[in-house]
Amino acid sequence: MVNVIYANIDRINRLTTTVDVAVVDSIDHTTEKTVLLESNHSNIQDFSNHTVYVPASALQHVKGEKVKVYHELAQYPFFQQARSMIHRNDSPKGVFRLRRVLAEEKNDFVIASDLYVLSSLFGEAEIIDVKHSRGGLDPQHVIVTVKYGDGVMAHVDYTFTSKEIIELEWSGINQIIEFKSDEMNPMDPGHLTTLPLQYNVDSILETAVELDVVAPELAKYQEAIGGVEA
Amino acid sequence: MxxxxxxxxxxxxxxxxxxxxxxxxxxxxxxxxxxxxxxxxxxxxxxxxxxxxxxxxxxxxxxxxxxxxxxxxxxxxxxxxxxxxxxxxxxxxxxxxxxxxxxxxxxxxxxxxxxxxxFPVRFSAPIIRLKELIDRGELGEIIAFRTTNRGQNPGGWFIEQEQSGGGAVLDHTVHMVDIMRWYLGREVTEVNAIVDSYFHGVDIDDAGILTLEFENGVIASHDASWSRFSEYPTWGDVTVEVIGSKQTVKVDAFQEHFRLFTSGSKSLTNVFYGNDMDFGLIQDFVNCIEEQRQPSISGKDGLKALQVALAAYQSSKTKTKVKL
The missing domain is CATH 3.40.50.720 (NAD(P)-binding Rossmann-like Domain)
Known part of the structure; x- marks a missing residue:
């Protein structure tokens, strides 16, 4: 049985990946235990007898039973570190802001995936309000307002366009976290690397969860966002 | 004069x-x-x-x-x-x-x-520059705004409801609502907000997030707070990001700074060297009187910005969207 991981290969950090993994076009004749397949959100196949790992942002294209879901936001090292810092407070209070500029068509599954990740950080959302920009105008923009139970409010803003940027801000009690992927790019010109927006395969394998487990909660967020557009 | x-x-x-x-x-x-x-x-x-x-x-x-x-x-x-x-x-x-x-x-x-x-922010050089770009159509049609105005708790009468009329949301919403109205030339028609007190153990609000809709369908998010503590490198921020159909442009009114590192509890200070927007405001007011013209920022501008801030409190209290 092979672990078949659908991923954006550009986002995979080979240096910090410790498991043996091969990038393949097809799993026919593969001898590897874990393989990476480029995910373009529409090519996800049903590999019976294998475990398929799929980003939650591509769930609309998933077929098959042995599927595990991973959330891209939760894979990024900056996010993992920030989560750890925020959790240093027993009961974090503050304002959380996430800004995502994405190089893809409007995709509500990305938003649902992020909300899922944020609920693991701040607990159950009491209020979710979603505001979509006017239809027919590009780029599409979405503002999500969330109130979490124990003293956290959040704004999560999305613009679906032609580049990738993530900004994270946490204004806590005597604790402020600021991350901007453009500023924290270790190379100049920045287009020479996808750092810091990379993650490793180990993290995907460790954090992915069976589709049956995550599906109900993701469906709840999908409904709050406004459902999948035809 | x-x-x-x-x-x-x-x-x-x-x-x-x-x-x-x-x-x-x-x-x-x-x-x-x-x-x-x-x-x-x-x-x-x-x-x-x-x-x-x-x-x-x-x-x-x-x-x-x-x-x-x-x-x-x-x-x-x-x-x-x-x-x-x-x-x-x-x-x-x-x-x-x-x-x-x-x-x-x-x-x-x-x-x-x-x-x-x-509203001195109107006299910040990068804020003015962005207005020029918008007016020249270089951003295309405006789709959304993303703004922040976060600073330190001023204390004193600011945190006494009967003197101030409101906390961080009142203090730090009106500036950016004014800028968005100025850029867009349109009014806010809907306010959805969460207002709370997190940072200072005071009864008055010190944090709020607002989601706005303008009469032409433009949407906006705004973050207003007194979340910055004294050891933070700067007093706070004033930022606006305008998402346009041609391009997205972001302005940070206090970005013109150098970093000063010293030993001690506040090891990093951002030293601002940009234009003095307060001076710009005063100069404009004096010119307005001399030229006997209408003020560049009117009482109505003040009222409209106040209306949005007050609606944020109402929205948070009633957990509903407030229509204006």
Whole structure:
């Protein structure tokens, strides 16, 4: 049985990946235990007898039973570190802001995936309000307002366009976290690397969860966002 | 030109007085402040006369006054100054409720004096530059805004509801709503907000997030707070990101800085060297009087910004979207 991981290969950090993994076009004749397949959100196949790992942002294209879901936001090292810092407070209070500029068509599954990740950080959302920009105008923009139970409010803003940027801000009690992927790019010109927006395969394998487990909660967020557009 | 100042309760008064002193043809003729100790001190600092009586102060031969009192006293001072025939620059927010704001606008109109509201962010060089780009159509059609105005807790009367009328959301929403209205030329029609108190153990709000919709469907998110602590490298921020159909442009009004590292509890300080927006505001107010033109930032601008901030409190309290 092979672990078949659908991923954006550009986002995979080979240096910090410790498991043996091969990038393949097809799993026919593969001898590897874990393989990476480029995910373009529409090519996800049903590999019976294998475990398929799929980003939650591509769930609309998933077929098959042995599927595990991973959330891209939760894979990024900056996010993992920030989560750890925020959790240093027993009961974090503050304002959380996430800004995502994405190089893809409007995709509500990305938003649902992020909300899922944020609920693991701040607990159950009491209020979710979603505001979509006017239809027919590009780029599409979405503002999500969330109130979490124990003293956290959040704004999560999305613009679906032609580049990738993530900004994270946490204004806590005597604790402020600021991350901007453009500023924290270790190379100049920045287009020479996808750092810091990379993650490793180990993290995907460790954090992915069976589709049956995550599906109900993701469906709840999908409904709050406004459902999948035809 | 002769200008007087009414109250130094708001810290911006010092910056405005400094700005007046820089203008060679402007004389700071007196300061009214019924906090006697403060009034005497600032009068000495600015080499002018302190008045305890508002009546005596307004009887002075002067063209205009700048009002920097506690928010709740704006109406009283504007009314008195207007009746005395003085042009007025009033610190933001214009008032603590819409009825007072409208009364202030009406009394100034009745007496034929200028009422300008102090929104100095309009005089920040990068904020002006972005306005020029928008007006030239270089961003295309505006789709959304993303703004922040976060700073330190000013303390004192700012955290007393009966003096200020509201906390961080009132203090730090009106600036950016004014900028968005200015950029767009449209009004806010819907406000959805969460307002709370997290950072300072005070009864008044110190954090809020607002989601707005304008009459043409443009949407906006705004983050207003007193979340910055004294060890943070700078006082706070004023940012606006405009998502346009042609391009997205982001402006940080305090980005023009260098980093100063020193030993001690505050090891990093951002040293700002950009243009002085308070000076720009004062210069504009003086020009407005000299040119006998309409103020660039009117009482209505102040009222509309206040309306959004007050709607945020209502939205948070009722957990509903407030239509304006």
């Amino acid at each position: 002769k200008i007087g100042m009414m109250s130094f309760a708001h810290m911006h008064a010092y910056s405005y007085a400094d700005s007046l002193k820089k203008l060679q043809h402007v004389e700071l003729v007196g300061i009214f402040d019924d906090d006697v100790a403060r009034g005497k001190e600032v009068a000495k600092q600015y080499q002018t006369t302190h008045y305890i009586s508002q009546e005596d102060f307004l009887a002075l031969d002067m063209d205009a006054v700048i009002i920097c009192s506690e928010n709740v006293r704006h109406k009283e001072m504007v009314r008195n100054a207007a009746k005395a025939g003085k042009h007025i620059l009033c610190e933001k927010p214009i008032a603590t409720n819409l009825e007072d704001a409208q009364e202030m606008i009406d009394v100034c109109e009745h007496h034929g004096v200028i009422l300008q509201i102090a």
